[in-house]
Amino acid sequence: MSTILLEIVTPDRLVYSEQVNSVTVRGVEGELGILPGHISFVTPLQIAPVYVKIGNERTPFAVQGGFVEVRKDKIVILAESAERAGEIDLERAEAAKERAETRLNAKGRQDEVDHRRAELALQRAMNRIKISN
Template sequence: MSKMTVEVVTPERVVFSGEATMVIARGVQGELGIMPNHMPLVTPLKIAPVRVKTEGDKEVVLAVSGGFMEVRRDKVTILAETAERPEDIDVNRAKAARERAEKRLNERHPDLDVRRAEYALQRALTRMQVSGK
């Protein structure tokens, strides 16, 4: 089976770098499945898990918070605002962030930045989903 190089990079570090047979990510217009020799594209990403399928039916799942994905024939690069592997996620912190965001959205103070609260909630939910908790 053919492979491609995949890199997931944040401003702080390289979170994943390796060979893959497929990348599944959620772009702003829907879910994308990228395989080797895919047509070139650049797309913004939503806050959602990114799945990298590697050799032998193994899968690496990352919690990605926004950014962009660039696809070239043999390489996929994800430039993410944040990206975390399941073992790097502090589940208690993610739960607390979810509770804070839900509380803010339920109270609806006049000075509430709704978009920011929704962003925080989605990021916390994605982190919890990827961590498996």
């Protein structure tokens, strides 16, 4: 089975760098499966899990937005943040989810920016919870 180099990079660190058989990401237009030999492209990513497959093993990452760039010889995911399941603090993610839900459900005047921030915080928390479970 052929492989391609995958790098997951954040502003802080190189999260992952391995030869993989396939990668599944969720771009702005939907879910994308990427195999070795895929046509080159760049697309923004949604806040969603990224699944990496090596042989029969499928490893999830909680990726919080960014871009995926597919080249002939490698795939690069440039993410705001990315975590493996074992790196996620589930209690912290659940607390963040509750805070975001409280902000979204708050009565009274809430400006559009605060509402959008709360929505994004909720998406990030839900992504982390999904990966850690």
